[in-house]
């Protein structure tokens with residue numbers, strides 16, 4: 182029952198990636214292109230820093246927040262009028278029971294083989310946060326993906342803009358002073374920019390697909406309000422989750438029909 186270790190190779194890799202991309206975008210691309218002392222450079226740096234900070238906060242919450250465990254006292258209340266439907270096993274029709282945790286499973290709860298316990302409203306076990314994505318950290322995980330997709334796209338736009346500007350300047354320089362032979366050694370910042378661009382393109386594509394998938398799930402499987410909250414202003418905040426409830430009961434698509442059948 183010991184506390185799981187939060188640091189793992191993928192988590193450390195994410196940390197290194199975030200650090201490298203942040204350094205390259207702010208201190209190489211923005212600094213060399215616009216200059217951090219200029220208004221446009223500073224604004225871009227502040228905006229990119231805000232995205233990075235929000236992504237890191239969401240990431241930390243997704244890692245450290247317990248995804249949700251079933252209380253020891255949990256028993257499905259068969260007489261409860263507010264939840265007329267209980268998830269049952271497909272074959273036998275019995276209430277879902279976890280042999281390993283020795284407890285009944287609320288709707289949407291599943292046993293995670295990696296975490297070795299049942300997790301409320303389990304989405305999946307994610308190696309990149311070394312934790313399950315479940316009831317309590319789903320919003321943090323979703324916002325992490327959202328902020329990273331936004332930051333990656335923004336970084337790609339900055340790198341592309343800078344590269345176009347750099348190539349144009351380079352062309353002008355070679356045309357105006359043909360006799361001036363500058364050294365062609367590749368500097369460390371150039372390597373960093375190329376490495377960043379090479380990492381960012383597939384990363385952005387993969388994350389956009391992931392974000393699209395979760396937006397699809399949000400819109401179909403659960404209402405967006407259930408995960409993001411009723412107040413539009415608190416949607417971007419990963420800590421605003423007072424609306425999510427206990428995770429032991431959910432409205433299901435059966436609720437309306439079943440309720441009608443039993444009550445009338």
Ligand SMILES: [Zn+2]
Pocket residue numbers: 279280281282283291292293297298299
């Ligand atoms: Zn279990």
Ligand SMILES: [Zn+2]
Pocket residue numbers: 293294295296297305306307312313314
């Ligand atoms: Zn897990």
